[in-house]
Structures are given as structure tokens and as C-alpha cells.
Amino acid sequence: MPRILDAIDSFFTARAPRKDSPHTTAAYRRDLLAVTTLLAGLSQSDPEALPCSALTLSALRRAFAGFAAGRAKSSIARCWSTWNTFCGFLVSEGLLEGNPMAGVARPQPPIRQPKPLRGEDAPDDLLIALVQRARKARDPWPERDLAVVATLLLTGVRSAELLALTVGDVAGPAGERRLLVRGGKGDADRTVPVEPALERLLEGYLGSRARRFVAERRPLPVGAVLFVDGRGSRLTRNQLQYLVRQCYRHSGVADRVERGALVHALRHTFATRLGQAGASAMEIMELLGHRSLAASQGYLKTTARELRDAARSNPSYRVLERLADS
CATH class of the missing domain: 1.10.150.130 (Tyrosine recombinase, N-terminal domain)
Structure with a gap:
């Protein structure tokens, strides 16, 4: 044997x-x-x-x-x-x-709930604060900070996927760009649409990068890392976490981040907002790079406003209102 x-x-x-x-x-x-x-x-x-x-x-x-x-x-x-x-x-x-x-007995897998930013206005407050003023830092780079956070919030990429992006991964003609996300979970590649607003932010970031690193080769080769730190090196996972945490504090939404979420909160916010806008579980699955439909269905839950509207439709409320007016 x-x-x-x-x-x-x-x-x-x-x-x-x-x-x-x-x-x-x-x-x-x-x-x-x-x-x-x-x-x-x-x-x-x-x-x-x-x-x-x-x-x-x-x-x-x-x-x-x-x-x-x-x-x-x-x-x-x-x-x-x-x-x-x-x-x-x-x-x-x-x-x-x-x-x-x-x-052999095994524990039941926990039900994982999405952890988006709390509050319907939190994502907007985050972007507005980053657009309007640079966060306090030893060497501020507002264009880079905004491009990183906006990419996470508007494409739903994972931390590792963002850090692996290259300049050539932003592909396609102007106005129809897409993000080529490589080596996700299970080594599955996917594409995520990049709308013109995000395209302009990325172009603004790359322009600021050219001004900051004058000696850097121009144009950047397609294999050059997309997001870099203040010295021009690839962002590390720890640097990305620090950057996002500081952006939360800068925009006043740090108290609206679920414990343990941090960078992943932006991915969950992306998916939750898609669900609120009417995207199907299949569409969310494709954009997030999930391997099963079940993983995407948790983002389709109703919002607090929708729950309130549903409760308000109860006919008994109208009865009470008539009684109160009489």
C-alpha cells in the first residue's frame, strides 16, 4: 500500500x-x-x-x-x-x-453578508471630498488617490487585481474603454467597462504621473504598472490599505466602514449599487468575476428606502391617517 x-x-x-x-x-x-x-x-x-x-x-x-x-x-x-x-x-x-x-463532521459555512459603505450617500461623499480637496499627506498626490478609489468603486476589482493592473490593461478606443482584469480568483480573466468619467480620471492621473516622474519613459510601455507609490514603484497591499483608510478619514466616512472591510468595502459598494440600480445577479457575477451565481445574489437585497416605501404602502397606514385627520 x-x-x-x-x-x-x-x-x-x-x-x-x-x-x-x-x-x-x-x-x-x-x-x-x-x-x-x-x-x-x-x-x-x-x-x-x-x-x-x-x-x-x-x-x-x-x-x-x-x-x-x-x-x-x-x-x-x-x-x-x-x-x-x-x-x-x-x-x-x-x-x-x-x-x-x-x-467526518464539518462546520456549516457561515453566511457571508456584503459589507458596503453604510449610508446611501457615503460613496458620493467619498468621491466629492477627493475631488474638492487633497488629503493631508507628506507628499500629496490627489490625482492618484482619486484614480485609485474611483477605480475600486466603479469597477469592483479586488485589491490584488488592482495592484496587478498595467497601463495596457486600460484598453479600447476613447469613450469605449474597458479594464482587462487578469488572474482573479481561479485565475479567471474578465473585462469591466470603463465609462468616460473614469477614463478622464485615469488620464488625469497618468498626466500627473508624467509631471511627477519626468525621467520616466514616455509613452509608458503597456506592461508598466498602472498604480504606483510616491517613488514610482508598484503600490503594495499595505500601501493600498493605508491610502484607502486615509481617504475614508479625509472624506468623513471612516465611521461608515464595516469592521474588516476596508478596501473590500468599495467592491461591495460597487456590487450593492448595481443591485439597487436593477442589475441582475448574472450581470453582477460577470462584473465581479464570481464563479457562482449564489455569491452574487446577496447584493440584490432591498435598500432601507425601498423597505420603508414597502411598509408605507400598507393600507392600515391610510386608515390611521384618516383617523388622525378626523
């Missing part, structure tokens, strides 16, 4: 054509090795020598009980999914008669 560690290597070889991201591969490997170590400890064996025959239902239940101690539900659910996929592979290879993970 092959060793579990050998089977893990074969598992990743079989998955190679899927082109999983390095992050996904590393997470899979961590989960597989963590539970393998626990299995070895339960049987007082060497993880290097543990055979696939050790993957019994009772052993996996005990190993997952140990894995769950002190870990969040999301981590346990991810590990369960990894092992379910791995054991399914072992079944297909004839190394297991059946998948024992069906009998």
Missing part, C-alpha cells in the same frame, strides 16, 4: 493541468500534511511511513477532532474540503474503496 505522502505528491501531479494558484496549492498542502501528522500521532507512527490504509473513518474523525481544536470554522471547513477532494482522488486511483470524509 502506498504511503500517504507519496499519494499527496501524486495528487498534486494530477492537479497540475488545473493551474491552481500558488496560494491554493500551498493551502492544500498545509491541510494535507497537518492532518497526516495528526493521524501519525494517533497511531504512534512516523508520518513518513504512514500508509493510505490508515485513512479509515474512525482515524479521520479523531484526527479532525484534533485539528478542530483552537481553529476557526472557516479553517476547519477548508481542511475538510481539501481532504474530501484528496480522498476522492484516492478512490479514483483505487487506493481507497470509498471516501471516508462523508462520515
